[in-house]
Amino acid sequence: MDSFLIEGGLPLSGEVTISGSKNAVLPILAATLLTSETCIIRRVPDLSDVGFMLKILQSLGAEVTRDGDTLTIRAANISGRGDYELIRKMRGSICILGPLLARLKEAVVSLPGGCVIGTRPIDLHLKGLRGLGAQVEVEAGYVRVHAPRLEGQMIFLGGRVGPTVLGTANLMMAATLASGITVIESAACEPEVVDLADFLIAMGAKITGAGSPTITIHGVKALHGADHEVIADRIEAGTFAAVAAATGGEVTLRGARPDHLGAVLDKLQEAGAEIRRAAGVLTVRGTGSLKPIDITTMPYSGFPTDMQAQLMALACQAPGTSIITERIFESRFMHASELMRLGADIAIEGPSAIVKGGRPLSGAPVMASDLRASAALVIAGLAAKGSTQVHRVYHLDRGYERMELKLQKLGARIQRTPGE
Numbered sequence: 486m487d488s489f490l491i492e493g494g495l496p497l498s499g500e501v502t503i504s505g506s507k508n509a510v511l512p513i514l515a516a517t518l519l520t521s522e523t524c525i526i527r528r529v530p531d532l533s534d535v536g537f538m539l540k541i542l543q544s545l546g547a548e549v550t551r552d553g554d555t556l557t558i559r560a561a562n563i564s565g566r567g568d569y570e571l572i573r574k575m576r577g578s579i580c581i582l583g584p585l586l587a588r589l590k591e592a593v594v595s596l597p598g599g600c601v602i603g604t605r606p607i608d609l610h611l612k613g614l615r616g617l618g619a620q621v622e623v624e625a626g627y628v629r630v631h632a633p634r635l636e637g638q639m640i641f642l643g644g645r646v647g648p649t650v651l652g653t654a655n656l657m658m659a660a661t662l663a664s665g666i667t668v669i670e671s672a673a674c675e676p677e678v679v680d681l682a683d684f685l686i687a688m689g690a691k692i693t694g695a696g697s698p699t700i701t702i703h704g705v706k707a708l709h710g711a712d713h714e715v716i717a718d719r720i721e722a723g724t725f726a727a728v729a730a731a732t733g734g735e736v737t738l739r740g741a742r743p744d745h746l747g748a749v750l751d752k753l754q755e756a757g758a759e760i761r762r763a764a765g766v767l768t769v770r771g772t773g774s775l776k777p778i779d780i781t782t783m784p785y786s787g788f789p790t791d792m793q794a795q796l797m798a799l800a801c802q803a804p805g806t807s808i809i810t811e812r813i814f815e816s817r818f819m820h821a822s823e824l825m826r827l828g829a830d831i832a833i834e835g836p837s838a839i840v841k842g843g844r845p846l847s848g849a850p851v852m853a854s855d856l857r858a859s860a861a862l863v864i865a866g867l868a869a870k871g872s873t874q875v876h877r878v879y880h881l882d883r884g885y886e887r888m889e890l891k892l893q894k895l896g897a898r899i900q901r902t903p904g905e
């Protein structure tokens with residue numbers, strides 16, 4: 486397994502080009518299953534999660550070709566039975582369920598896996614599909630859905646902690662080919678849901694309200710091929726912004742969407758970073774005098790859970806007490822103990838982490854436990870004095886495109902060490 490070796494303590498400065506969004510492209514790839522015609526998807530990041538999703542599509546019978554960051558996909562003849570092992574490896578694979586059901590009237594997929602950040606049920610996905618009239622059985626690690634006919638309905642999709650992003654995506658995709666009108670109440674408002682809706686609309690779907698808690702879908706008989714460019718990854722942008730703030734450097738985020746980053750930029754500013762938005766270019770400068778922060782993760786447009794770990798790494802640098810409360814996933818603090826190996830002072834109390842920041846961090850070997858936790862360890866390693874080895878960076882490769890190369894361009898001393 487590969488690791489990163491980081492010599493920290495340097496301010497990182499320069500320009501970084503933000504890649505297409507991982508969380509937008511995964512459901513968009515699944516949506517190509519809704520038509521037998523050719524779809525072209527642009528600005529596709531080269532990530533291992535995308536590779537998994539493409540293998541899943543191919544295992545279902547889709548033809549996929551890649552030219553740089555452009556994918557051409559044709560799902561002319563597909564089957565509704567996904568590869569058990571492939572699907573199990575990645576949480577995002579659950580969103581093939583809605584398109585397969587809509588197109589083929591039945592599907593069998595394995596229960597998905599993904600990052601180890603708490604129990605990740607799919608009850609809301611299944612509730613949504615049942616709401617359209619599907620019969621759902623969960624047995625021996627498989628989900629089997631079946632519906633000779635899907636009927637539009639009003640469906641309340643809110644869960645214990647609010648809306649579900651991929652659940653909304655799944656139901657929205659299934660409803661495009663249902664008869665009648667589907668209204669999703671308490672829908673997720675994330676920009677990735679809007680990007681998926683834009684792609685579906687380009688395919689001929691009739692969808693209004695994406696980006697709000699009420700999405701209305703008028704079912705159509707068939708969808709056609711479409712050409713779509715994926716939005717910039719707001720979590721990658723936020724991560725590089727945190728790198729600038731934590732190292733006291735200045736980073737320009739090319740292609741980033743400041744309109745998707747409101748809560749993150751607000752907290753970075755509160756932490757003492759300077760944010761400049763000029764003519765479509767976003768620049769974040771670490772002023773060198775960091776302040777403690779108070780963060781609670783929430784559904785969009787609140788502070789994203791996918792940026793919680795990275796801002797915890799930043800909080801370790803800020804003199805004073807920061808409080809970080811995780812409301813979306815219950816065990817998403819695995820990075821805290823690894824940050825403590827670098828000298829951080831963090832106490833976990835229920836859903837909150839209390840970070841006493843300002844103690845100088847010093848390099849140490851650490852272990853990545855999930856995707857965003859790994860990003861936090863890289864940020865802390867870049868800010869720490871001395872060398873930090875981050876093991877198991879395959880977690881990072883799931884969601885960051887060539888992270889070490891992008892960091893090297895900013896002046897970081899970071900090397901990938903291939904594992905045995």
Ligand code: UD1
Nearest residue numbers: 508577605606607608609610644646648649650651791813
């Ligand atoms: C997506 C993102 C992930 C992000 C998360 C929250 C992708 C590929 N992943 O994951 O990076 O951290 O949104 O912004 O887009 N829940 C249920 N029942 C369900 C589904 C979810 O109770 O059927 C709960 C979850 O346990 C969690 C909350 O709802 O507490 C939100 O999860 P959800 O929005 O569904 O996350 P994902 O869509 O899986």
